[in-house]
Amino acid sequence: MNSNAAPFETEASAFSAWPYLTYLSVFLFIVLLSYQLTPSAMGYGTHEQLGLPPCGFLTITGYPCPSCGLTTSFVHFAHGNLAASLSAQPFGTCLFLVLVILAFFTVWAIIKKIPFSEVMNSEYMEWGQYGMLFLFLMSWGYKIVVMKIL
Template identity: 40%
Template sequence: MIRFVPESSRKNLTFQMGWFTMWLGVTIVALFLSPDPRGHGTHTQLGLPPCATAAVTGRPCPGCGLTTSFASTVRGNLAGAWRSNPFGVPLYLLFTASALASVYGFWKKLRMDCSSRSFNFALGALLVVYVGFGLVRFFTSPYPETTLIQMALKDSPSNQAR
């Protein structure tokens, strides 16, 4: 799937160290965040807005709960992570494995070659399953919070006259 190819210079491996640095940043941020008990919304602690899909429709997007899941995973709360977003645990573990492999490759002057057919097939299959999961979850798992649409209808002039 992924193979290591000898590289003459570490200068050609800066992407691999960038990947590790990104993983390290995500891990540090996840450690500083408190997982939201609702199972989603942890990212708002970073000053980011709530998920637009959830705010408008009252239903989760495929990524809803990933930040919460990562924050739970780094604390060892795998059950909470799974409830937040079942893809969070395997995605974080794959991210961790690839980051460690990147550092190993950098240290040994080996470039990670991800161009194999089997790797691309596995990546494509993961994407299809993730989108499929997102669609099923969208149509079967409404959030109990009030949506922007419900608030707009409640505040509309026709409802205020009652």
């Protein structure tokens, strides 16, 4: 423990920029990679440009998987096409926006020296996870309707 730390401060609550810098690096990688890809006209399958196989869930069941169109949505968003991003996978659009907001928050947290553990253990984080899960499931329903019913 740091000898200059307050008696109540633990290592878990000590500030470290590394988790934030790691997030920013991953975020930047995702944005740059998304910008380099070409979105699939089908609204899904863009991930195959990365050497990944076609969606096994879709191949076996004929129904889209919960993340069907996520990569395509990210690629559209990275290219500035918000409407196509929403059409490909609404959750992808929401997730991309959340990642952008978190990137700005990350810079702010580094400047303010907010311990990463405080952020991860906050009530906002818990509610945010529930909200994202809800959006994820609703977007899956959307993809099923668009790909199988319409």
